[in-house]
Each structure stands twice: as C-alpha cells, then as structure tokens.
Amino acid sequence: MKLLILISLLIPFNLFAQNASIDIELADKSIESSLAFIEEDIDRFRTRSEKLHEISALYCAGDISAQEVREALISTYRSWVRLDMYQFGPIEHLSAALSVNFWPDKKSFVRRHITQFDAVDDAQKSDPSYVRTLSAAVQGLPAAIYLWEMDKCPELEAVSGNVALYGQEIHDEWFKADGWADLMKNYGEGNPVYTNAKEVLVEIYSAADFGLQRAAMRLEQPMGSFHNPLPNRAEAADLGISLELVHEQITAITALLERSFNFQLAENELDRIRAISIATLEKLGAITEPLDVAVAAPNQRIPVENAIKSIKATQLEFSNIIGTQLGLNAGFSPADGD
Amino acid sequence: MLKKILLSTTMISIAGIASAYEPSDIAKNYAAIAHASYEDSLITAKTLKDSLDMLAKDPNENTLQAAREAWIDARVPYQQTEVFRFGNPIVDEWEGRVNAWPLDEGLIDYVADDYGFSDENVYASVNVVSNASLEVSGSEVDASEITPELIESLHELDGIEANVASGYHAIEFLLWGQDLNGTNAGAGARLASDFDVENCTNGNCDRRLDYLLSATDLLITDLEEMVANWAPDGDGYQYVLENDIFNIAFTGMGSLSYGEQAGERMKLGLLVHDPEEEHDCFSDNTHNSHFYDGKGVQNIWLGSYTRVDGSVVEGPSINDYVSERDAELAADLSKDLESTMTALGALVEAAENGMAYDQMLAAGNTEGNALIQAGIDGLIAQTRNIERAAVIAEASDVSIEGSDSLDNPNAVFE
Numbered sequence: 211m212k213l214l215i216l217i218s219l220l221i222p223f224n225l226f227a228q229n230a231s232i233d234i235e236l237a238d239k240s241i242e243s244s245l246a247f248i249e250e251d252i253d254r255f256r257t258r259s260e261k262l263h264e265i266s267a268l269y270c271a272g273d274i275s276a277q278e279v280r281e282a283l284i285s286t287y288r289s290w291v292r293l294d295m296y297q298f299g300p301i302e303h304l305s306a307a308l309s310v311n312f313w314p315d316k317k318s319f320v321r322r323h324i325t326q327f328d329a330v331d332d333a334q335k336s337d338p339s340y341v342r343t344l345s346a347a348v349q350g351l352p353a354a355i356y357l358w359e360m361d362k363c364p365e366l367e368a369v370s371g372n373v374a375l376y377g378q379e380i381h382d383e384w385f386k387a388d389g390w391a392d393l394m395k396n397y398g399e400g401n402p403v404y405t406n407a408k409e410v411l412v413e414i415y416s417a418a419d420f421g422l423q424r425a426a427m428r429l430e431q432p433m434g435s436f437h438n439p440l441p442n443r444a445e446a447a448d449l450g451i452s453l454e455l456v457h458e459q460i461t462a463i464t465a466l467l468e469r470s471f472n473f474q475l476a477e478n479e480l481d482r483i484r485a486i487s488i489a490t491l492e493k494l495g496a497i498t499e500p501l502d503v504a505v506a507a508p509n510q511r512i513p514v515e516n517a518i519k520s521i522k523a524t525q526l527e528f529s530n531i532i533g534t535q536l537g538l539n540a541g542f543s544p545a546d547g548d
Numbered sequence: 549m550l551k552k553i554l555l556s557t558t559m560i561s562i563a564g565i566a567s568a569y570e571p572s573d574i575a576k577n578y579a580a581i582a583h584a585s586y587e588d589s590l591i592t593a594k595t596l597k598d599s600l601d602m603l604a605k606d607p608n609e610n611t612l613q614a615a616r617e618a619w620i621d622a623r624v625p626y627q628q629t630e631v632f633r634f635g636n637p638i639v640d641e642w643e644g645r646v647n648a649w650p651l652d653e654g655l656i657d658y659v660a661d662d663y664g665f666s667d668e669n670v671y672a673s674v675n676v677v678s679n680a681s682l683e684v685s686g687s688e689v690d691a692s693e694i695t696p697e698l699i700e701s702l703h704e705l706d707g708i709e710a711n712v713a714s715g716y717h718a719i720e721f722l723l724w725g726q727d728l729n730g731t732n733a734g735a736g737a738r739l740a741s742d743f744d745v746e747n748c749t750n751g752n753c754d755r756r757l758d759y760l761l762s763a764t765d766l767l768i769t770d771l772e773e774m775v776a777n778w779a780p781d782g783d784g785y786q787y788v789l790e791n792d793i794f795n796i797a798f799t800g801m802g803s804l805s806y807g808e809q810a811g812e813r814m815k816l817g818l819l820v821h822d823p824e825e826e827h828d829c830f831s832d833n834t835h836n837s838h839f840y841d842g843k844g845v846q847n848i849w850l851g852s853y854t855r856v857d858g859s860v861v862e863g864p865s866i867n868d869y870v871s872e873r874d875a876e877l878a879a880d881l882s883k884d885l886e887s888t889m890t891a892l893g894a895l896v897e898a899a900e901n902g903m904a905y906d907q908m909l910a911a912g913n914t915e916g917n918a919l920i921q922a923g924i925d926g927l928i929a930q931t932r933n934i935e936r937a938a939v940i941a942e943a944s945d946v947s948i949e950g951s952d953s954l955d956n957p958n959a960v961f962e
Contacts, residue, residue, distance in 0.1 A: 302928070308819050316710075318667055319820055343911060346819035403932070412935075435707030437685050440668050541935045546634065547808025
C-alpha cells in the first residue's frame with residue numbers, strides 16, 4: 211500500500227519538465243503514425259457500435275437471440291475501452307466518455323435514471339436522438355447492458371443507436387477535413403490548440419499516461435476496503451469482462467506508445483516498454499476469478515492488489531523511458547483531482 | 549523547416565534570462581496568500597460558531613437564517629484555498645476532513661423516506677443524531693455523547709468516502725437539511741425548531757445541536773492546524789520554500805481547474821442532470837463555491853489575495869515571472885483566467901436572479917446548461933495555457949526520497 215501511495219504522489223509532480231528540444235522530422239513521423247493508430251481504433255468502435263445497433267434492432271424484432279446481443283455488447287465495449295484514454299478533443303467536446311460509458315456508477319444512476327423512459331411513448335423510447343436528451347447515465351453501454359438484462363425493447367435499440375451515433379460522431383470529429391487529426395498534424399503558429407510539435411507529442415503521451423491511471427482505477431474501484439469490498443463497481447461485470455477490459459486497455463496503450471515513438475526510441479527502450487507491459491498483463495492473468503468475485507474474497511484480493519501495483523509501476527517506468535529519452539512528461543488530465 | 553526554426557527560436561529566447569523576480573520571493577508570497585486565506589477561513593468559521601451559539605440559545609427562523617448566512621460567508625475564503633490542495637501534500641491529506649463531498653447525509657441525521665440510499669454504504673442511514681449506539685464492523689460504538697472526537701472517529705467510517713461526518717458540508721446539511729426540490733426552485737428547508745429543545749421537531753434536537761456545535765468546533769480545530777502550517781515556521785511554508793514553487797503552484801492551478809472543477813464538480817452534474825452531483829446541494833450555494841474556486845486559481849497566478857477585511861496580500865507572482873519570459877503567453881493566460889471568472893460570475897448572477905445551480909443543470913434548461921458549460925469550457929481552456937506557462941517557468945521534477953520501491957520499481961514486476 212505504501213508503494214501505491216508513494217507512486218501516486220510522485221507522478222503528479224513530474225508534469226512539466228519538457229523544455230528539451232526535439233527533432234521535428236521525427237516528431238512529424240510520430241504524429242502521423244499515432245494518428246493512423248488512433249484512426250484504426252476509432253473506426254473499430256464506429257463499426258462495432260453500428261453492428262450493436264443492428265443486432266439490438268433484430269433482437270427487439272424477435273429475429274435473433276439474447277446471446278447475440280451479449281456478444282455485440284462485449285465486442286463494442288472492448289473497442290470502446292481502447293478509446294478511453296483519448297479524453298481530449300472530440301471525445302471531450304462530445305462529452306462522450308461518460309455518455310458512452312457511465313462508469314464508475316457510484317450512486318446507481320443507471321438504474322435510477324432508466325425510469326426516465328417510462329414517461330414517454332414508444333416512438334420516443336425507440337428514438338436514439340431522444341436518448342441524447344436524457345441523463346448521461348442512460349445513454350451508453352452500461353444502460354444498454356441493463357436494458358438487455360431486463361429485456362426492455364425498444365429502449366435497448368434506442369440506447370444502442372445512440373452509442374452508434376457517438377461512434378460516427380467521434381470518427382467524424384477526429385477525421386473529417388479540418389478535424390482534430392488535422393489540428394494535430396498542422397501544429398504551429400495560428401493553431402488554436404497545438405502551438406508546436408512537442409505539445410502534440412505531450413498530448414499523445416498524456417493520453418497513454420491517463421489510460422494507465424484509468425486501467426488501475428478499473429481494478430481499484432471495486433476493491434473498496436477489506437471489510438467493505440464494492441463488487442458492484444466492477445465494470446461490465448454482468449458481461450463477465452471486467453478484467454478483459456483492463457487487459458484490452460493496457461494492450462492498446464502499449465501499442466500506441468510503440469507506434470508513436472518507435473522513430474525516436476532505441477530498440478532496447480521499445481523492448482523495455484513491451485516487457486513491462488507483458489509483465490503487467492501476467493499480473494492481471496494471475497487473477498483467477500472474475501473481478502467482482504475476486505475483490506470480495508479475502509485471499510483473492512492479493513493478486514488484484516499486485517496487478518494494481520504493477521500498473522502503477524508501469525506508469526512510472528513508461529514515464530522514465532519517455533521522459534528521459536524524449537523530454538516529454540504527461541500534462542494535466544481528467545484524472546487529476548479527487 | 550519553418551516549424552523547426554520557430555521552435556529553436558523559442559528555445560533560445562527562454563534560455564539565460566536574468567529575472568527581477570526570485571522564485572524564493574514568489575514562494576514566500578504564495579505562502580503568505582495561503583496563510584491569509586486559511587486565517588480568513590478560520591476567522592469566518594469562528595463567526596459561524598458565534599452565530600450557532602446564538603441559534604442554540606434562541607432557536608428561531610432569524611437566528612437560523614443568520615447562521616446560514618455565516619456559513620455562506622465562511623465559504624468565501626475557504627473556497628479560495630482549494631488551489632493549494634493538489635500541489636501541496638500537506639493540504640491534500642488534510643482537506644478531506646473539512647471539505648469532503650459528496651456525502652451520504654443519512655449517516656448524520658434524518659432524511660426523506662424516498663432518499664436514494666446507497667447500495668454500497670451500510671452506514672448511509674445510520675443517523676447518528678437519533679442513535680446513541682452504533683454498530684460498526686461488528687463492534688459497538690458509544691455515541692451517547694456527541695463530541696468533536698466522536699465525529700472525527702466517524703469520518704469516512706469503515707473506509708467509505710461517502711461517510712462524511714465532519715467539515716463544511718456536514719454543517720451545511722445540518723443547517724439546511726435535504727433539498728427535496730430536485731431541479732426545481734428551492735434549497736433545503738430545515739425548520740429552526742429542529743434545534744429547539746423545548747419545542748422540538750423531528751426529534752433529538754439536543755443531539756442535533758450537539759452535532760452541529762461539535763462539528764463546527766472540529767472545523768475550527770482543523771483550520772487552526774492549517775493556519776499554523778502556513779506560518780513561517782510551519783510545514784506548508786517550509787515545503788514551498790524547499791521545493792519548486794512553480795511545480796507546486798501550476799500543479800494546483802491545473803489540477804483544480806481541469807480534473808476537479810471542470811470535470812468532477814461541474815461536468816458530471818451537467819451530464820446526469822442530477823442535483824445529487826451538485827457541490828453545495830443543501831444550501832444551493834454552488835454558484836459561489838465554483839466562483840471562489842476559480843478566484844483562488846487567479847489569486848495564485850496574480851500573486852494577490854483580497855482578505856475578508858478588505859486588505860490585500862500581494863507580492864511577486866508567477867505571472868510576473870512568466871511575463872519576463874513570454875509576455876504574450878502571460879497575457880493570454882491572464883485573459884483566460886479573466887474569461888473564466890466572467891463565466892463563473894454569470895453563474896452567480898443567474899443564481900442571484902432566481903435560477904439556482906440545481907435548476908441550471910436540469911435536463912431541458914438550455915440557458916442554464918449553457919451557463920454551466922461556459923464555465924467548464926473556460927476552465928478547460930485555461931488549463932492549456934497553465935501547462936504552457938509551466939513549461940516557460942521551467943517547472944521541474946520533484947523527487948521523493950526514501951522509498952526502496954521507487955529506487956527499484958522493477959521489483960514490482962518480479
């Protein structure tokens with residue numbers, strides 16, 4: 211526990227040492243490469259959320275089984291968690307992080323706000339654009355899971371449709387002409403967000419750093435305390451994918467760093483990033499029970515704690531590699547604060 | 549090529565500037581502002597206590613109203629101290645005792661029958677005011693006498709953050725009671741007779757008064773501790789002198805602006821359209837809390853704080869230091885902070901004209917939603933220039949010594 215506290219104390223104080231100069235040509239290559247990676251993941255979420263909407267419609271029409279909806283939910287959730295680290299730009303402007311994935315739901319807002327559907331007629335209940343006017347708690351994947359479990363149509367179809375709308379909007383805002391990707395590519399004087407290449411690279415690295423904080427948080431939230439574990443906070447526990455989501459996120463973060471910084475880092479440094487990531491995934495693999503079960507069983511909490519420590523140490527190690535070699539340190543993120 | 553030249557030029561221009569402002573002087577002014585802000589918080593908390601003594605002596609709607617006004621006044625200096633939290637471990641570790649939020653208020657006193665009790669918190673309806681004995685993790689806790697010590701021991705009971713037993717929001721709840729109006733007009737409407745031992749409503753008025761007075765005594769004790777920390781021989785003062793003032797100050801400014809205020813306190817409530825995510829939800833004083841949080845950030849940048857008695861503490865500032873190195877950036881950040889204050893001021897104006905913060909965040913209130921969103925946008929926008937200013941000031945790493953784990957983090961992977 212002491213380690214966790216010390217590491218978390220150290221990280222916020224590493225924010226700003228980034229005045230070293232960088233090679234612009236290599237930086238441009240990095241930006242290009244990372245944007246290609248981000249586009250692949252954003253496109254995957256767009257495609258999968260669209261599929262979820264189609265599947266939900268077929269299910270609500272009685273044409274397919276609940277199991278097929280479950281698989282589509284899992285597939286969409288996995289593609290979303292890869293985007294969870296990009297909580298800036300379009301995802302921030304669209305408020306998509308909470309609207310697509312309202313988690314952690316500390317006050318059972320999903321269950322309590324789902325009743326907002328009760329007040330309207332079937333036409334509205336099935337309309338994704340109506341969903342957009344409701345509480346964020348009932349707009350996204352956790353609400354879709356709840357509606358699927360409750361077998362509530364056409365609400366399930368409408369919420370899935372809203373998630374698909376987000377998939378399209380996020381893609382468009384990032385990759386349309388003069389979208390966010392162009393903003394990152396065309397840094398410099400007159401750019402309203404990125405005044406130089408280093409700010410773009412800091413944004414990318416900050417996303418990875420924030421993603422690791424989120425990955426640790428995915429394990430920490432249900433831990434609660436020894437006497438009072440909070441298994442209901444395990445993300446997407448009803449789909450049985452809480453640990454899988456952490457795995458997916460760490461994999462995506464590692465891939466982003468590799469793809470972004472392979473032009474600047476030496477092969478041994480890239481190997482080190484891969485090795486650290488693999489070691490952390492192994493710690494995650496040592497949790498043999500589903501997360502909501504593990505946190506509630508005293509002898510199962512230790513592997514969860516080990517995995518959390520490993521993710522935090524990964525964050526520190528990545529910071530050492532990227533910070534030392536590239537002079538980049540993570541900026542502010544939504545994880546700052548309580 | 550042009551971009552490369554521009555970057556190189558910037559790097560050269562930053563290097564080797566002789567400053568008229570020494571970081572140590574900036575640090576001393578920062579500490580002086582912290583000391584004055586906490587001292588004002590203490591002064592106004594003592595005034596609050598005086599008004600509560602009047603309420604206890606003569607419970608009526610006038611004395612209750614006076615106590616509520618004293619609480620609102622006490623928030624003005626305190627909220628301006630929040631900028632000291634994230635860069636100063638000594639403040640961050642302490643802060644939960646005085647300003648923890650949100651809370652499961654059913655721990656403290658009676659709540660409505662349809663109160664959304666938390667599935668996660670078995671103590672969410674314990675009601676200390678009405679129970680002289682509590683069971684905590686299989687053990688009995690004697691709550692027959694409500695004292696500051698008892699309240700301190702119940703705070704974050706069983707490791708659950710929502711068990712907020714002490715601090716401003718516990719006192720707020722006792723003064724106003726639950727706001728049962730949802731996103732409609734109206735704040736909490738506790739009756740003065742809830743504190744009237746002779747003519748008691750809702751039972752246990754003596755214990756409710758004991759809780760209110762003890763919680764305020766505890767708040768005063770906690771604030772005294774923090775005032776001492778920022779005196780010249782205090783730990784907070786010494787910390788900022790011994791460490792990188794720019795890193796400390798910018799970390800506080802950016803973390804409060806972005807993750808905490810724009811995100812956790814404003815965006816979340818706006819997205820769920822639910823007053824349960826409103827900061828000062830019992831009193832409907834949220835507009836002021838947000839405004840003075842923003843003011844605190846601006847104070848640190850400008851190196852100036854206006855005390856509750858109207859006097860001003862000011863001196864060498866981070867703005868001065870950054871201005872010497874990049875006048876345009878410094879001016880941009882000053883402008884950003886001013887724009888944010890205008891946006892947060894609009895929340896205050898709307899609230900004072902009858903649209904409380906919980907009404908603003910209601911679903912379908914386009915005007916209110918836009919006011920909150922403008923505040924969020926301002927806070928996010930200023931964070932980008934806070935980051936840039938930190939780079940210009942060359943805020944550096946701060947290392948923490950004495951940990952084997954940090955000396956050898958690889959051991960974690962083994």
